[in-house]
Amino acid sequence: MSSNEILSELTNQEYRHGFVTDVESEVFRPGLDEEIVAAISAKKKEPQWLLDWRLKAYRHWLGMTEPKWAKVSYPPIDYQAIRYYAAPKSTKDGPQSLADVDPELLRTYEKLGVPLEERAILAGVAVDAVFDSVSVATTFRESLAKVGVIFCSFSEAVHQHPDLVKKYLGSVVPYTDNFFATLNSAVFSDGSFCFVPKGVRCPMELSTYFRINQADTGQFERTLIVAEEGASVSYLEGCTAPKRDTNQLHAAVVELVALDDAKIKYSTVQNWYPGDKDGKGGIYNFVTKRGKCAGKRSKISWTQVETGSSITWKYPSCILLGDDSVGEFYSVALANNYQQADTGTKMIHIGKNTRSTIVSKGISAGHGQNTYRGGVSIAKSAIGARNYSQCDSLLLGDKCGAHTFPYLDVKTSTAQIEHEASTSKIGEDQLFYCRQRGLTNEDAVSLIVNGFARRVIRELPMEFAVEATKLLGVSLEGSVG
Amino acid sequence: MNVTTTILEIRGLKARIAEDGTEILKGVDLTVNAGEVHAIMGPNGSGKSTLAHVLSGREGYEVTDGTVLYKGKDLLSMPPEMRAREGVFLSFQYPVEIPGVANTYFLRMALNAVRKHRGLPEVDAMDFLSLVEEKAALVEMEDALLSRNVNEGFSGGEKKRNEIFQMAVLDPTLAILDETDSGLDIDALRVVASGVNSLRSPERAMLLITHYQRLLNYITPDVIHVLSGGRIVRSGDKSLALLLEEKGYGWLEEEAAVGAGTAS
Ligand SMILES: Nc1ncnc2c1ncn2[C@@H]1O[C@H](COP(=O)(O)OP(=O)(O)OP(=O)(O)O)[C@@H](O)[C@H]1O
Ligand SMILES: [Mg+2]
Numbered sequence: 001m002s003s004n005e006i007l008s009e010l011t012n013q014e015y016r017h018g019f020v021t022d023v024e025s026e027v028f029r030p031g032l033d034e035e036i037v038a039a040i041s042a043k044k045k046e047p048q049w050l051l052d053w054r055l056k057a058y059r060h061w062l063g064m065t066e067p068k069w070a071k072v073s074y075p076p077i078d079y080q081a082i083r084y085y086a087a088p089k090s091t092k093d094g095p096q097s098l099a100d101v102d103p104e105l106l107r108t109y110e111k112l113g114v115p116l117e118e119r120a121i122l123a124g125v126a127v128d129a130v131f132d133s134v135s136v137a138t139t140f141r142e143s144l145a146k147v148g149v150i151f152c153s154f155s156e157a158v159h160q161h162p163d164l165v166k167k168y169l170g171s172v173v174p175y176t177d178n179f180f181a182t183l184n185s186a187v188f189s190d191g192s193f194c195f196v197p198k199g200v201r202c203p204m205e206l207s208t209y210f211r212i213n214q215a216d217t218g219q220f221e222r223t224l225i226v227a228e229e230g231a232s233v234s235y236l237e238g239c240t241a242p243k244r245d246t247n248q249l250h251a252a253v254v255e256l257v258a259l260d261d262a263k264i265k266y267s268t269v270q271n272w273y274p275g276d277k278d279g280k281g282g283i284y285n286f287v288t289k290r291g292k293c294a295g296k297r298s299k300i301s302w303t304q305v306e307t308g309s310s311i312t313w314k315y316p317s318c319i320l321l322g323d324d325s326v327g328e329f330y331s332v333a334l335a336n337n338y339q340q341a342d343t344g345t346k347m348i349h350i351g352k353n354t355r356s357t358i359v360s361k362g363i364s365a366g367h368g369q370n371t372y373r374g375g376v377s378i379a380k381s382a383i384g385a386r387n388y389s390q391c392d393s394l395l396l397g398d399k400c401g402a403h404t405f406p407y408l409d410v411k412t413s414t415a416q417i418e419h420e421a422s423t424s425k426i427g428e429d430q431l432f433y434c435r436q437r438g439l440t441n442e443d444a445v446s447l448i449v450n451g452f453a454r455r456v457i458r459e460l461p462m463e464f465a466v467e468a469t470k471l472l473g474v475s476l477e478g479s480v481g
Numbered sequence: 482m483n484v485t486t487t488i489l490e491i492r493g494l495k496a497r498i499a500e501d502g503t504e505i506l507k508g509v510d511l512t513v514n515a516g517e518v519h520a521i522m523g524p525n526g527s528g529k530s531t532l533a534h535v536l537s538g539r540e541g542y543e544v545t546d547g548t549v550l551y552k553g554k555d556l557l558s559m560p561p562e563m564r565a566r567e568g569v570f571l572s573f574q575y576p577v578e579i580p581g582v583a584n585t586y587f588l589r590m591a592l593n594a595v596r597k598h599r600g601l602p603e604v605d606a607m608d609f610l611s612l613v614e615e616k617a618a619l620v621e622m623e624d625a626l627l628s629r630n631v632n633e634g635f636s637g638g639e640k641k642r643n644e645i646f647q648m649a650v651l652d653p654t655l656a657i658l659d660e661t662d663s664g665l666d667i668d669a670l671r672v673v674a675s676g677v678n679s680l681r682s683p684e685r686a687m688l689l690i691t692h693y694q695r696l697l698n699y700i701t702p703d704v705i706h707v708l709s710g711g712r713i714v715r716s717g718d719k720s721l722a723l724l725l726e727e728k729g730y731g732w733l734e735e736e737a738a739v740g741a742g743t744a745s
Contacts, residue, residue: 432539433577437587437647438565438594447590451581451630 027217030199034058037186040085044155044189047162057175057185064179070342071371072246072311074284082249083300084187086217133414140204149202149233154222156167157193164195168226172255172292172319180251180313181288182253184220188253196262205461207236218249225255226260229295229395231362232420234265236464245281247310248358252287260295260322265303267460268316269468272308274475277366279338282310289316293354302345303459305468307475315373317346320354322384324339327356330456332468334449334475335368335400344374344405349382349415361453364400365476371402376417377409386416394424396445396476446473486515487550488655488686489536494547495711496535507711508547513655516683520697521690522722523708524730529690530574532708533659533692537571538564564731565591566598568654569630572644572661574690578629585613585641587631588650616649620676637664645676656680657688662696674699694726709734 030035034124037058041051066077115316144151150161172318175185192208193448208223227233250272256264266289275282285308302316329345347356362370393402402423410417426448434444449472450457457465489511496506505528513519523529536549539562549556554565579587594713595605605611617627620642632640641661648656658677662670677700681687689702697705697719705722707715707730714723714733725733 091553093739218703429575429577430579432561433579434587435561435571436537436539436565436573437563437591437651438598439590440562443590443594447582447587448579451579475569 006081019184025432026086027083030083031080031125032058032082032084032088032187036084040187040189043085044158046158049166050158053170053175054186057182058187060176061179061182061186064182066179070313071369072313072340072342072372074311074340077247077249077284079183083217084220085189089114097265113142144202144204147203148197148200150193151206152193154188154191154193154224157195158222161193161195164226165193165224168224168255168257170255172257172290173253173288178288180286181253184222184251184253184288187218188222189300190222191223191252192225192237193223194225194233194235194239196225196227196233198228199230200228201231202233205234205236207238220250221252223252224256224257225264227259227264227298229259230261231259232265233261234267234461236267236269236461238269238271238464245276247275247282249282250286250309252289254287254289256289256291256298256300258291258293258295258298258325261297262295263299263301265289265301266291266316267464268302268304268306269460269471270304270306271471271475273310274308274339275310275337277337279310279367280403281332282339283308283311285309285314285354287312287314289314290319291317291327293322293327293351296322296327296351297324297326298322299326299328301326301330301459303328303330303456304332304343305453305457305460306333306341306343306472307471308343312339312341312343314343315345317348319348319350319358320356320385321350322354323351324353324355325351326354329356329358329360329374330459331360332363332453332456332472333360333370333372334363334365334472335370336349336365336475338367340369340371342371342373344372346375346377347387348388349376349385351382353384353386354382355385356387358387358391359455360389360391362391362393362402362404362455363396363449363472363476364393364402365396366400368400369403370400370407373374373405373407375409376406376409378412378415378417380411383410383412383414385414387418389417389419391419391421392452395423395425396449441471442477445476449473449476485569486552487512488515488552489513489688490548490550491536492548492550494532494535494549495545496531496542497545497710499541499543504545505542505711506535509708509711511706511713513686515654516681517703518681518687518689518700520702520705520722521708522689522692522705522725524734527708528711529599529621529708530659533571533657533688533690536564536657537561537569561717562594563598566595566653568595570648570651570653570656572641572648572658573657573660574663576632576635576640576644578633578635582631584629584631585609585627588613588647591647592650612650616646619649619679620623620645621672622646638666638669641665642669642673645673649676649680652686655686655688657690659690660692661689662691662693670696671699694722697722707733 037054041054049101141151173181175182194206196202225235256266258264272283272285293300300318306312316329320327327347333341333343335341345358360372362372364370372391378385391404395402404421406419430448431444434447450469453472457468460468482610491509491511492508494506497504544557589609596604622642626639632643661673665673701719705717706713709730
């Protein structure tokens with residue numbers, strides 16, 4: 001598709017993933033207590049140790065309070081009104097192959113642009129699809145298994161690779177970590193698991209598509225990716241949800257572990273339903289993502305394009321433990337209408353000569369509020385550590401806001417820190433220049449915004465860069481002129 | 482055959498600044514036919530850029546009186562992008578930077594917008610490449626500038642060259658060049674002028690806004706107009722430019738004041 005078609009298509013759309021799929025679902029009663037936690041665990045036929053872990057998390061959570069430090073506001077969440085489990089009925093016993101997946105579900109993913117049939121799939125991308133609380137299909141599993149890569153749903157991993165799960169679950173984000181991560185630890189229902197053994201470069205992009213379908217349900221998925229010595233993997237997640245006028249909670253946890261010389265690239269295109277133009281409805285996206293560069297010379301790179309959700313609260317971070325390890329964070333966050341985004345990263349330098357790069361591009365339009373919150377902490381042990389941060393904000397209109405909170409904590413004098421920041425407005429002169437060359441106002445906005453975000457977009461795997469480019473345009477539809 | 486086609490016909494055009502109501506154009510009359518090049522000269526602040534902006538549809542101005550026909554159509558009722566697609570091109574006095582957007586990517590979008598409007602298919606990648614090469618050679622644009630972001634970090638002269646390059650690719654019917662010569666060194670001026678000359682054609686009309694006789698040594702206009710105080714106060718041939726070079730604008734302004742006095 002040419003850039004022109006992309007741009008003209010995107011400017012004529014509202015939230016295009018807002019349909020509801022009519023599948024028979026099995027849902028739990030609303031509310032949260034030990035019985036529900038145990039029921040989720042039982043549903044998944046989990047071993048005792050995992051149930052115990054969940055219950056510890058649940059009990060810990062009871063004593064916690066919601067964090068209030070982010071620059072977001074929303075009415076109190078009634079955790080007893082949420083359903084913590086919903087699953088399409090037909091996958092009750094787990095689909096054995098794509099043939100067992102409800103055709104309605106397959107059509108859903110097709111509508112989302114995620115064809116699950118292997119022959120039709122984007123060349124070389126393996127997909128795990130999570131629908132409400134369960135994983136419905138994982139493609140390319142066999143060809144991955146040939147090289148030793150495990151890519152499956154979290155629930156399956158619990159049964160088939162219990163030692164790996166037991167070893168790494170909670171090793172980066174402990175169940176006591178924070179209110180939402182702890183809640184997730186108690187009630188997580190599914191997610192993706194990926195293990196790349198020593199010396200293996202994963203031969204294809206791995207990706208997971210998350211979709212919330214059921215009303216009043218929360219989605220609490222958990223992703224765990226482990227790359228052993230010298231292994232490398234690139235993983236992408238995409239997210240959508242139907243339009244509803246109530247808010248829905250999404251509290252996920254992602255843990256990454258990279259051993260010596262391993263590389264993990266984790267990309268997110270987050271397009272949960274953002275609410276309507278008056279701020280009604282939308283997903284509360286309260287997510288904890290953290291990677292541990294446990295090994296020497298390991299590298300973890302986060303790239304995120306956050307266009308959806310009514311509230312985004314997430315800080316994909318890196319613990320740079322191994323000497324010479326590298327952490328990266330590339331982010332585009334867009335807040336239009338009444339969306340609120342409070343996002344950023346934390347780079348924790350512990351090992352010697354560790355390096356981190358932060359590039360954050362915030363776009364605010366309508367009444368949107370966009371906050372960059374980033375921390376760089378350099379321990380005494382992190383001799384020769386370096387960080388480069390760049391935070392740019394782009395404002396469309398004068399009712400939106402951009403805020404930047406960089407935190408810095410440096411305990412060694414050998415560290416090198418560089419920080420750049422800018423705030424700019426889309427200029428009337430830029431728009432006119434584009435229109436004088438024949439572009440519509442909307443195409444012009446989209447072009448300028450994509451130019452602004454390019455440094456980040458180009459970090460995405462090719463196929464998804466196109467999608468992200470479209471999304472930025474769609475999300476800004478009607479925000480200027 | 483000797484049929485003249487009128488490209489642009491401005492009648493009694495009055496326009497003011499929307500924000501504060503200051504009247505800038507106070508009754509402009511101008512007819513430009515296909516194949517003609519008209520130069521518009523005039524003192525700073527006389528309204529030359531304002532005229533260019535009103536013709537290309539920039540926001541911030543209100544037309545209070547008069548009409549503008551472009552190829553017989555009402556130009557003022559079209560949004561800016563329609564005017565562009567219909568073949569009106571403005572070479573900006575101050576070209577705008579668009580960070581992160583590659584020059585050729587931008588140009589290709591623009592070209593496709595114009596082509597679509599003309600009922601043509603999108604330009605083929607190879608054809609576009611050779612078109613770009615051909616036109617870049619015309620204004621001696623360096624390759625590096627093509628792949629850089631639109632005007633970002635371009636020198637003043639490079640920006641002006643880029644405007645003429647865009648014009649060459651977009652092939653407009655009416656080109657309005659607002660001080661394309663300012664900020665160019667002698668060599669660049671010659672290159673840009675020869676670029677413009679090579680784009681002169683029987684189908685195209687050009688409006689050259691300039692302060693300097695210098696440019697007119699390279700591009701010979703069919704008519705020269707002097708815009709002063711929001712009106713065209715004098716029109717003539719090349720010799721008018723020489724006269725202005727010698728005597729400045731003062732005498733014309735006085736004449737105009739007298740003329741206006743007798744008329745009312
Ligand atoms: N947006 C605006 N707000 C207020 N005044 C304006 C605006 N745009 C133009 N003007 C004024 O209108 C008058 C005409 O400006 P214009 O730019 O058309 O002059 P010009 O003939 O192009 O001058 P120059 O030779 O310096 O380029 C000037 O006095 C200018 O200050
Ligand atoms: Mg001017």
